[in-house]
Amino acid sequence: MTRVPAGTPAPVPDVPAPRPVMRVHGGAGGTRAHLEDLTRAAGVLRDVAEHLDAARRATAALDDIVEEGARWSPATTAAASHACQALTAPLGGLGSAALAARTTADSLDRAAQAYAEADTRVTRVLRAGLVATANLVGEAGPVAWLAAGALGAAGGSRLLAVRLLMRTPTPVGLAHRALAAIAMRGDGPVAVAARHLLGGRAVLPDWPETRYLEPLVDPVAAWMVGAMPGRSDLVSLVRDRDRGSMPTSQAATGLLGVMVLAALATGHRRGELVVAPSLRAEARPGAAETPPRDVADVVARIPDLYADHERPGELGDVAVTRVEQPDGSLSWVVTVPGTSSWSPFESTDPFDVRACLQEMATDPAAVERFAAMQAARDDVTATVVRAMDQAGIRPGEPVVIAGHSLGGIAAMDLAADPTLGRFDIRAVITVGSPVAAHDVPSRVQTLHLETSHDAVPTLDGRPNPDAPNRTTVTVDLEAGHAFGDAADTPSGAHAVGVYADAARMLRSVDHPSVVEFERHLGEVVGGPGTTASTTRYTGMRLPPG
Amino acid sequence: MAGSTYEAAVVFKHVAGELDAACARLAHARDVDWVSTAASGYQAELATVRARLRAVARDVEDARQVVLHHTVAAETAVLDALGAPPDQLGQPLGWAREVSARLQP
Numbered sequence: 001m002t003r004v005p006a007g008t009p010a011p012v013p014d015v016p017a018p019r020p021v022m023r024v025h026g027g028a029g030g031t032r033a034h035l036e037d038l039t040r041a042a043g044v045l046r047d048v049a050e051h052l053d054a055a056r057r058a059t060a061a062l063d064d065i066v067e068e069g070a071r072w073s074p075a076t077t078a079a080a081s082h083a084c085q086a087l088t089a090p091l092g093g094l095g096s097a098a099l100a101a102r103t104t105a106d107s108l109d110r111a112a113q114a115y116a117e118a119d120t121r122v123t124r125v126l127r128a129g130l131v132a133t134a135n136l137v138g139e140a141g142p143v144a145w146l147a148a149g150a151l152g153a154a155g156g157s158r159l160l161a162v163r164l165l166m167r168t169p170t171p172v173g174l175a176h177r178a179l180a181a182i183a184m185r186g187d188g189p190v191a192v193a194a195r196h197l198l199g200g201r202a203v204l205p206d207w208p209e210t211r212y213l214e215p216l217v218d219p220v221a222a223w224m225v226g227a228m229p230g231r232s233d234l235v236s237l238v239r240d241r242d243r244g245s246m247p248t249s250q251a252a253t254g255l256l257g258v259m260v261l262a263a264l265a266t267g268h269r270r271g272e273l274v275v276a277p278s279l280r281a282e283a284r285p286g287a288a289e290t291p292p293r294d295v296a297d298v299v300a301r302i303p304d305l306y307a308d309h310e311r312p313g314e315l316g317d318v319a320v321t322r323v324e325q326p327d328g329s330l331s332w333v334v335t336v337p338g339t340s341s342w343s344p345f346e347s348t349d350p351f352d353v354r355a356c357l358q359e360m361a362t363d364p365a366a367v368e369r370f371a372a373m374q375a376a377r378d379d380v381t382a383t384v385v386r387a388m389d390q391a392g393i394r395p396g397e398p399v400v401i402a403g404h405s406l407g408g409i410a411a412m413d414l415a416a417d418p419t420l421g422r423f424d425i426r427a428v429i430t431v432g433s434p435v436a437a438h439d440v441p442s443r444v445q446t447l448h449l450e451t452s453h454d455a456v457p458t459l460d461g462r463p464n465p466d467a468p469n470r471t472t473v474t475v476d477l478e479a480g481h482a483f484g485d486a487a488d489t490p491s492g493a494h495a496v497g498v499y500a501d502a503a504r505m506l507r508s509v510d511h512p513s514v515v516e517f518e519r520h521l522g523e524v525v526g527g528p529g530t531t532a533s534t535t536r537y538t539g540m541r542l543p544p545g
Numbered sequence: 546m547a548g549s550t551y552e553a554a555v556v557f558k559h560v561a562g563e564l565d566a567a568c569a570r571l572a573h574a575r576d577v578d579w580v581s582t583a584a585s586g587y588q589a590e591l592a593t594v595r596a597r598l599r600a601v602a603r604d605v606e607d608a609r610q611v612v613l614h615h616t617v618a619a620e621t622a623v624l625d626a627l628g629a630p631p632d633q634l635g636q637p638l639g640w641a642r643e644v645s646a647r648l649q650p
Contacts, residue, residue: 041587044574045594048567052601055563061556062612065549069619080615083608087560092604094560097597101567104590111587 038112045105052098059087059094127218128238131247134219135237138226145227210458210493211474217461221247228254244362244437245461252360259344259354268345271541273379275386278317278536291323291532292333292525294518295447298402299431299503303496305337305536307349316340316351317536318384320391326529331398332391333525333532336384338405338432338496350379350539351406359409360459362437380410383539385420391535393423398524400427404496405456408433408448415440426524427517431499434460440469445520448472449502451486453493471513475502550616557609564602571595 062084070077087093137144166176179194193212225232225247237247263270292298301321307314321333339356341349358378384401393399401411408430415425416439428446437460440446448464450457452474457464464472477487482501486492506514574591 041574044570047570048574048594048598051563051567051570052598055560055567055605058556058559058563059608062553062608065553065556066612066615069549069616072620072622073615073618076611076615076618080608080612083604083611086604087601087608092597092600094601094605097594097601100597101571101594104587104594107590108587 042105042108045101049098049101056094130219131222135222135226138223214458221251224251249363252357256357269544278538291530296503301335318387321534325526334401336403336407355380387537398426402429412438436460436462452476453487
């Protein structure tokens with residue numbers, strides 16, 4: 001894993017390094033696995049060997065120099081000749097040192113490969129075991145759920161007792177505090193688990209970094225699939241997918257089905273989607289503005305798109321920014337907000353839970369199963385597409401789409417959709433979005449911004465894939481004091497304002513993947529002399545009838 | 546042959562530069578983040594490579610002193626034969642090859 005301390009000086013030897021603010025994986029600069037370290041070290045050792053070989057080649061000239069001087073100083077020739085031979089000797093010379101470096105590099109490569117294979121196998125077996133067990137508990141019915149819940153509650157109450165005990169001035173409490181202090185210093189998986197169980201400020205454990213929760217997503221989803229009516233297909237649940245999690249997809253499909261059936265049972269009908277220029281006061285269509293220059297500028301536009309909950313009935317907007325280059329050519333920046341309606345039934349707001357589930361149900365078979373009950377495209381992506389059409393985006397004009405949460409998933413969905421070839425989508429920015437299951441063509445550069453304590457990006461149960469066109473940046477909310485108490489709650493860690501702040505920190509990151517993405521984005525949005533104007537659109541479902 | 550001290554010094558400077566670069570790169574190879582018993586094996590292999598580099602660096606330094614001693618001795622002999630001032634020693638002398646040819650036994 002490549003760690004990039006943003007804006008911090010290089011650590012001084014023997015002084016503990018500052019906690020890295022950002023972790024970057026994927027993209028032009030490398031991949032996420034710790035195994036990358038091994039491969040990188042192997043590359044370094046090969047470089048060492050190259051330098052040694054270059055030195056060995058250079059020493060060949062010394063033989064001639066010594067030989068030339070032999071006529072004039074025969075007494076010193078033998079010693080000089082012997083010294084030169086030592087440098088090129090098969091044992092102990094420069095060449096043999098180069099060979100040793102290369103041999104170690106080969107060992108490292110083999111070790112990395114073996115680790116990767118073993119890691120994959122172990123992960124598959126563990127995941128399959130957990131998923132199968134959770135699914136069987138789900139299938140077993142309410143009694144098994146209660147038993148599992150009782151076990152969980154018993155564990156939780158013990159944990160609570162420990163944390164309460166830690167606050168007492170008793171020998172046991174002091175011992176627990178001492179253990180917690182030790183755990184706070186460690187960095188291994190055991191120390192991390194102990195830190196969350198024993199450490200922290202409150203009686204209840206702190207909200208942990210969500211990368212530690214990601215492995216639980218599959219079992220929980222498998223339990224949900226099992227708990228739903230009908231027999232679940234265990235084989236398909238434990239089968240590994242190239243991208244994303246099958247249990248999550250099936251759980252989302254199942255929940256979607258339940259919601260559709262509930263709507264049918266209650267006579268709730270879906271209204272027709274209408275997309276029109278926004279009527280909100282802050283939407284000033286066509287007004288000249290400062291063009292977006294980088295990721296931070298683009299992400300900064302998203303918070304304003306959410307509906308103000310103080311104003312009843314207000315809906316979120318999709319913004320389409322027209323960027324005109326000095327030569328008259330056009331490019332576009334589309335920004336999309338996330339979920340704003342949590343109603344189980346489809347209301348006037350298309351940015352609802354149902355759209356989330358529809359976006360999470362990425363398994364083709366599951367999607368097909370429910371295709372008859374829902375529109376071919378969810379209303380969020382439909383809103384964005386219509387907004388782009390109404391804004392007048394023409395074929396060949398480069399487009400950047402950025403979205404928060406559900407908006408980010410929709411952005412990935414649009415970039416991957418072959419039927420939308422009329423839009424030349426060049427880059428996608430997602431903030432706080434679960435997009436591991438979404439694939440995009442290699443020509444589309446994507447940057448996924450996540451925070452360390454945001455659970456939403458982990459809902460797909462997998463880390464984002466490492467690919468040259470996919471860069472994931474995880475911002476540590478607990479490093480430094482830039483984010484206040486955002487790490488304390490799931491909602492704080494997912495807040496769009498926190499992401500806007502995190503995006504600004506990208507300006508001080510010099511990781512090659514981030515730099516390359518910013519360069520690519522800069523090519524689309526242009527440099528000095530560009531002008532910009534934004535039109536905002538609102539999607540709304542008209543009440544049926 | 547005159548000017549060989551200069552040439553030898555250039556060669557050794559190049560070799561030392563490559564060795565320095567190799568040592569600097571090797572320092573980065575230590576920065577491996579893994580949790581495994583194999584890590585100690587890797588560190589041992591790395592220590593071996595580092596020890597070899599140190600030994601080679603010592604050999605290079607020894608060779609530099611011996612070879613430069615040899616070339617200085619040879620050049621001094623040439624300059625003596627020419628009656629040239631001793632401050633020409635170790636300079637990249639443009640006339641070296643012509644002089645050397647004139648003094649050819």
